[in-house]
Amino acid sequence: MSEPRDPAAEAGKLDAADALAALRERFVLDDVVYLDGNSLGALPAHVPARVADVVRRQWGELRIRSWEESGWWTAPERIGDRIAPLVGAAAGQVVVGDSTSVNVFKALVAAVRMAGEGRDEILVDATTFPTDGYIAESAARMTGCALRPVTPAEVPSALGGRTAAVLLNHVDYRTGRLHDLPALTAAVHAAGAYAVWDLCHSAGALPVGLDEHGVDLAVGCTYKYLNGGPGSPAFLYVRRDLQGRFDSPLPGWNSHAEPFGMTPAYAPASGAARGRVGTPDILSMLALEAALEVWDGVSVEAVRAKSLALTDFFLRCVGEYVPDGRVESVTPAAHAERGSQVALRCDDAGEVMKRLIGRGVVGDFRAPDVLRFGFTPLYVGFADVERAARVLAETLG
């Protein structure tokens, strides 16, 4: 059987066969092709009513009673447990709160402290989203470590007896490259160091397997593939057997064993709550909790399968429509090395993206020359993909 030559017709067939296609109805969407869910996920349809209830009834009527009666106080752990299966973690190891940057700081400092005396070097992904590098530099400075930027491929040879911790990205924010979390984690452990993974571009996009692969600590954001809303709080994973040794550099009262005891001496809580700091931002947090309900009955494995089909199809459509050499994919072709986005390099990427957005295809631009397209299987279909590639070709032409 020969491959269909008409991508539009093929898209129709793929959409008709897509078991996840109906999930699109769980979101507020219009006729724009939204390929920026790797920056800000679309709005789940039931979230506005839930947020309205939090504001009007929980805050407006119950007021202070909501800390207990509406479950505000326990939200960070409860929502953490809702995220946990999406990243392959058993309950009790994920807590929600603060920004990704703040959580990177907690995780990295805690990892260095776990490594102990004699280990005074932090390895950081040299291609990382910048904030991880900036925060790693501060964590190194404040723990008396040296910071050594290396590419993920160089990590195995860079590891040594001095290595305390390694901060890596599961998926590169710019290229969409998926790094080998199991192998790199094993290498870090073989060197006696601790692995901290940034899951911003993989949580909700593909299986992570934190428990299965023995990851030590991980952080991730919730406003990309988890659709939690603009700036929704990040999450922190601390493997259960390390929680007793998690020594936070931000020991706020929410992480105290007895937060309302109001004692001057700090005593850390047990479990995931040890990663908390101050009062949680309830509106953002409960919007996230509502948003996570779109995952009811959805497996990350099915999402991953569709994600690969979408990015495969996009690359094929681009190959079909866009003149050779006009753009170059910097996203790996191999499935094992690809996240849920496609990054195309072209010299005038900034201008091209503006025109694309003007024509209803929304991706984003990353300096200096990358067009970034994120594929969120919960609400992006194959016809969207075909249209995006077609409009891209017209825009580039």
Next chain:
Amino acid sequence: MSEPRDPAAEAGKLDAADALAALRERFVLDDVVYLDGNSLGALPAHVPARVADVVRRQWGELRIRSWEESGWWTAPERIGDRIAPLVGAAAGQVVVGDSTSVNVFKALVAAVRMAGEGRDEILVDATTFPTDGYIAESAARMTGCALRPVTPAEVPSALGGRTAAVLLNHVDYRTGRLHDLPALTAAVHAAGAYAVWDLCHSAGALPVGLDEHGVDLAVGCTYKYLNGGPGSPAFLYVRRDLQGRFDSPLPGWNSHAEPFGMTPAYAPASGAARGRVGTPDILSMLALEAALEVWDGVSVEAVRAKSLALTDFFLRCVGEYVPDGRVESVTPAAHAERGSQVALRCDDAGEVMKRLIGRGVVGDFRAPDVLRFGFTPLYVGFADVERAARVLAETLG
């Protein structure tokens, strides 16, 4: 002219003469006497519609475009500038984001770094809300300083050539005592150290005068007297002439001079933005921005005058209604030493507060033996105060 003997009649007269009485209509309130605005402020009436717009239109329709078109990106500085006049700061010195605990960490570490070599001691208010003490301990540990807890009264004699920074509360969270910010700041400066003030219980309750009194750094929460909603983001003040030396321990990408340059080398932004860290929690933040509109046309000085009248009247009603010795006020009688709350000590405070709440008078309990009543002049009236004291007397009887 003799003082009226009937507190209920007096309350009516005081309410009739209250120029701020009409502000109550700006809030969603019921027949409960809400004296817990020092823990969670009441819901401003126009906030639900504004939050709904942020969710449905800004997030749901504009999506990623809102970072620019809806002013999301600049919200931390813009809202900081709205808070600034309420704490006596000129524009460009306050930024909103993160929790109070996280901001205490930023401010204290930055203060120690400003103090420089040879100054290796941090003084912290020994009676502080615990989180400040826990975070100060971490800041001390991570900057190689000793931490020395002292009462605010002991600060002048504890200051010396080793003192790097002093972390103080403007108003004590438990007793409601107002500390002498101008005099203590001057003493800290005379010793060559830096003053960090926690304004959680004074911002929005009384004039602070940050610029006037030369405060170096300050933090505060926005969900108490500023009514920003549960866990709304905190604020950080860095005096303008110190901003160039503000060396943050949490240098996230939002504080970079060129955040979208995606450069691996960190270069701090100028101005208040240097205090930012990661992506701001937009829903919580824009709810706060809307909430701050209740301050339109309202002066903090007028609020302070009414606050003192309310707490005076409450103490008088308690004296009238409650048998001598049944409760003891731990809030100073002198206006210059009183914040906007009254704290009453009684052995069975925990049980008493539960009964009070059951009867529609909402304050809170602070272990081990304190009944806390906060007075928010924007929506609490004198009849509320009389009723609270009367119900308290009945509850205690």
